Amino acid sequence: MNNQSSGKKGDILLEMRDIVIDGYSDDRWHEIIKGVDLTLRRGEVMGLIGESGAGKSTLGLAAMGYARAGCRITSGTIIFDGMDLMKKSEAAKRALRGTRIAYVAQSAAASFNPAHQLIEQTVEATVRRGIKSEAEAKADARQLYRDLQLPHPDTIGERYPHQVSGGQLQRIMTAMAMSPRPDLIIFDEPTTALDVTTQVEVLAAMKRIVDHFNTAAIYITHDLAVVAQMADVIKVLRYGETIEDADTRKMLAQPEKEYTKSLWSVRSIEKPEERSDDVILRVDHVDASYTGSAKVLDDVTIEVPRGHTVAIVGESGSGKSTTARAITGLLPPSRGQILFNGKPLPPTLSGRNIEQLQKIQMIYQMADTAMNPRHTVRDIIGRPLEFYLGLQGKERDRRLLELLEMIELNESFVDRLPAELSGGQKQRICIARALAANPDLIICDEVTSALDQIVQKGILELLLRLQRELNLTYIFITHDIATVKAISDQIVVMLQGRVVEQGMKSEILSPPYPEYTELLLSSVPEMDPDWLDDLLKARGEAASTPN
């Protein structure tokens, strides 16, 4: 069975020619992939990038000869190591999957069985296919855990999925993929769900292990800076067609197509900062805790100037979202108070009057769950108009259309349900819902982090324009430094429920940094293929120098 590594580095491992894949929706078959070619050599990492709906994942799965439910591969050839997968039986293809071709999914948390130990799941395919004995495979898995720099590599495998963090789970999934020593691994957005500091560790581990075993890989992502670290060659997809194919360095240095350039330009928005002393909201020495647990906010003081943007940054669990909950009244502070326009706000939601509720609005990270799936756009935006402003009937509908225009949509959206909108449109509707209340302050909780770069850019530009036109104040919660640069005037850095640093954007983003800000800033991937290597080298040196 163990017939891999028959070829040398540089031999062609996977060749896909003229692939056409259809998807079924609305009672018809649509072409999702429209004749794409792909060639991958042994030991090579290919980055597959594009916005959502470009067909990246569909193409990635097709490399295993697999089509998702509701999709079918209609034509083309897929030659994997000399075998035509299109002509192979389903059983023969299954025998390849999980042994010679492995797949690492976006959400590791959803891909593990919560009822089995991690190591059992890591070696399952390897043992079942008889590549190694159970004892051998487990010993190898521990070695892989060590190579992936997981803590306690000898015992971590005995834990269950809920007992390890998201970043660790993603690395264990990489170990699982690596266990049978496949020739090809397909990584489908493996770091998208992780925060920046974790992402760096996972990327480094994946890169090292792919290099080490000379495995070929297809790396699917919408984040260019990430792909720049991982890939030798990059393929840009859009609407199921290849836009551009090139060597990573060449593509980063001089992209040929307009579309590729537009992917690059996303990080280029930058708002000039402005100073202001007109404070609209002051979070004054606030402590907060969830019942029965330790303090999640510890002496937090934040001042928000009117008509400007304060970005709160920090990794998950740093208390960013809890600060928002305290401001909105969902979590009453145990100490301290919140002053809005100089007057203290009642700590609980039920203590606040309609006007106080109206002036502070919130936009959520996941637009999917922030809108009732059974309500139409008319209900969603219309409700605050009725509720706060008392608008009814025609008046309400007129204002509704104005709001839709403000967010660059039109009246054809009025009767849609959220499921009939794209990710970017959903977030726009959420913005319109917040605007409908005529608020002074909008709290944006990671509003762009679930979106593609190009859509992100559109949303950020929209928010900036609305701020200029309506003199809105934003509190922008995010872990993405590019977003912070794009939108903020002031920055608050949080760690473990405390404010570590706070000030104007230019002050925070220029050295010298406090230790944590430094870690956060240096973890943001840059468009430089050597960035990850340099960073790891620098961190390695810093760690070996005793201070």
Next chain:
Amino acid sequence: MTDQDKNTVEESTGLGDEGYSAAAEVGLIKARRTFSENVWRGLKSAPPSALFGLVVIALYIFFAIFAPWLAPHGEAEIFPMSYAPWSDEFIFGTDQLGRDVLSRLIYGARNTVGIAFITTLLAFIIGGGLGITAAINNNGWLDNLLSRSVDVLMAIPSLIFALILLSMFGANTLNLILIIAVLDSTRVFRIARAVSLNVVVMDYVEAARLRGEKMFWILYREILPNIMPPLVAEFGLRFCFVFLTIAALSFLGVGIQPPTADWGSMVRENAGLIQFAEYDLTAALTPMLPAAAIALLTVAVNFVVDWFLHKSSGLKD
């Protein structure tokens, strides 16, 4: 906009200065189907068992509504001959008092099914409302009070409990409906609370609370539409159980009271005829007819519920 227009918008927007245009995406999404289109599509894809169930239910409803016009004789009209054999005038004979069995069967659809339907509806209003309220108040004092009270009610076997209550308050139709509705609402409460718990944690419910919405609005507009599929499926099942409970109570003599025609009591009143099977088979069949009517409706409702559950649970393949 026509299809052509959409395409040109998409192309012309292309990737010029913006890169992304939300309006250009309009063309990528299909218009919504109307409600009647959806119903028709659903019916076309329904399995034969569900179609059979729907037809049977429709027939029962038809008989229930038009009973006075369809029945050959009055509901409580007494003819001189009791236990008359099947004949042209009395198609299924007469009962122990000389009432036409066929007419009582038809009126029974109205009484038994109608009362069961009203009772189930009431059980859902009580149990569903309190269940969602408890979920919104998750682990608060109200939730605990309601959940523990429901536990107490559920601890007592419901048929015996219903018998006790009916003999305490008197066996009339109103009491019957209220008592069974309250007893059955405990089951509905459990389900409504469990499915609502998954919905109350959603951001849109939080958004409604932040907006300052009242409890009733959150319950009725935000949560209820999202838990409808399991509740509707449960409605079908509950309806069968309520129906059987009423039939059982009638059989025991504390359910729907004479002279109102009711299938449960019809079985009891004519049960003695079964022993004449060896002399006259049709006479023995007479008490079986209302029992068959009960069984057929129960099966039909369950076919439809199975189909609905299959559809709404997403287990399509």
